Amino acid sequence: MEQIPIADASRRFTTRVQAALFPTLAQSLVSLALLSLIGFVVYAFVDWALIRAVFSGSDGSVCRAPSAGACWPFITHKMGVFLYGRYPEAEIWRVNLTYVLALAGLTPLMLPGVPRKLLLSLYMLIVFPALAFILLRGGLLGLPLVGTELWGGLLLTLVIASVGIAASFPIGILLALARRSDLPIVRWAATGYIELVRGVPLVTVLFMASVMLPLFLPPDVTIDKLLRALVGVALFSAAYLAEVIRGGLQAIPRGQYEAADALGLGYWRKMGLVVLPQAIRIVIPGLVNSFISLFKDTSLVLIIGLFDLIGIVEQSVQADAKWFSPQTAATGYFFAGAVFWIFCFAMSRYSASLERKLENRGRS
Missing domain, CATH: 1.10.3720.10 (MetI-like)
Known part of the structure; x- marks a missing residue:
C-alpha cells in the first residue's frame, strides 16, 4: 500500500477545505460568518457547562451566584426522581428488571444475523408487555401494588x-x-x-x-x-x-x-x-x-x-x-x-x- 507523505496529506486536506468552504469571495464570507457563529455557540456552552459550572453542593445556594454556570449537583441529587418519578425506592428493582427484560429481547431483535427473530418478536409483543405490567404495577405474585x-x-x-x-x-x-x-x-x-x-x-x-x-x-x-x-x-x-x-x-x-x-x-x-x-x-x-x-x-x-x-x-x-x-x-x-x-x-x-x-x- 502506497504511503502518502505527511506534507502531501496536509496539503491535500488544506486544498479540500479551501475548495469546500472558500471557493469564491461570497461563499468565503458566508463560511466565515457561520464558523464564527459556531465558535461562539461552542465557547458559550463550554463556558456555561464546564468553566463556570458548579460540581458540588448540597442545595441550590451554591448555584445562585451571578457568575455561576450549570448546576450539576441538582442533577446528581435528583437523578432518582428524574429516572423513576415517585416510584417507591424499595421497589425500584422492579423497574430496573423491566429495563433488563426489555433490552434482553430488543437487542438481539435489532442486531442482524441473530436467529429466531419470530420468537423474539413474539416475546416483545406478547410476553414482555405482560411481564412489564406485572412488575411495574404489582398486585400479583406477592408484589406490592x-x-x-x-x-x-x-x-x-x-x-x-x-x-x-x-x-x-x-x-x-x-x-x-x-x-x-x-x-x-x-x-x-x-x-x-x-x-x-x-x-x-x-x-x-x-x-x-x-x-x-x-x-x-x-x-x-x-x-x-x-x-x-x-x-x-x-x-x-x-x-x-x-x-x-x-x-x-x-x-x-x-x-x-x-x-x-x-x-x-x-x-x-x-x-x-x-x-x-x-x-x-x-x-x-x-x-x-x-x-x-x-x-x-x-x-x-x-x-x-x-x-x-x-x-x-x-x-x-x-x-x-x-x-x-x-x-x-x-x-x-x-x-x-x-x-x-x-x-x-x-x-x-x-x-x-x-x-x-x-x-x-x-x-x-
Whole structure:
C-alpha cells in the first residue's frame, strides 16, 4: 500500500477545505460568518457547562451566584426522581428488571444475523408487555401494588412512547389498508377517522381522554388516567402512521399486486407476504420520523397531571425551594433535552443503518 507523505496529506486536506468552504469571495464570507457563529455557540456552552459550572453542593445556594454556570449537583441529587418519578425506592428493582427484560429481547431483535427473530418478536409483543405490567404495577405474585400516579420521570416517558409505538403501528396499518379498500363504507370510515384525528392537536385528544371521557361514564366506573393517555396517544399516532404507510402502498408497482393475484394469494396473504413488506421498507424514514415525533410528544401528558421526564424536572425545580434558581432550571432542562436527544438520535441512526442493509440486500 502506497504511503502518502505527511506534507502531501496536509496539503491535500488544506486544498479540500479551501475548495469546500472558500471557493469564491461570497461563499468565503458566508463560511466565515457561520464558523464564527459556531465558535461562539461552542465557547458559550463550554463556558456555561464546564468553566463556570458548579460540581458540588448540597442545595441550590451554591448555584445562585451571578457568575455561576450549570448546576450539576441538582442533577446528581435528583437523578432518582428524574429516572423513576415517585416510584417507591424499595421497589425500584422492579423497574430496573423491566429495563433488563426489555433490552434482553430488543437487542438481539435489532442486531442482524441473530436467529429466531419470530420468537423474539413474539416475546416483545406478547410476553414482555405482560411481564412489564406485572412488575411495574404489582398486585400479583406477592408484589406490592404501585399505582400509576406514582410513575414518573424517564420511566413514564418510556412507557408512553413504547406502548404508543407498539399499539399505533398495527392500527396504522389497518387504517391504511382500510382507506384503500374497495368497500366504500370501510374506506369512508377510515378516511373520516384519519382526517378528523389529524385535524386536532394531541393536547386536545389528551384533554378529552382525561377530562371529558369520565363525564360520559357511570359514576362507579373509573379508568386509570395513564391508560386513558396511552389509548389517546396510540389512536392519535395511528392516524399519522396510516398516511405514511398509505404512501408506501401507493408506491408499490401495480405488477406486484397482479403477480400476487396470479399466484392465487388471498387478500391478507397478498398484503402480508408481498405488498406490505415492500411498502414498509419504502417508508422507513417516514415511520421513524413519526416514532421520534411521538417520543417527543410524550411531554404533553403534563397537562393532564402525568409527570414525564420534563414534567418531573419542572416540578423538582419549582416545588423544592432549596434548589430553586435560574441555573438549576436551565441545567434540569438541558439534562432532559440531552436524554430526549440521545433516544431520538439512536432511533434515527438505527433506521439509517437498517435502510442501508435493506438496500444492499436488494442489490445483491
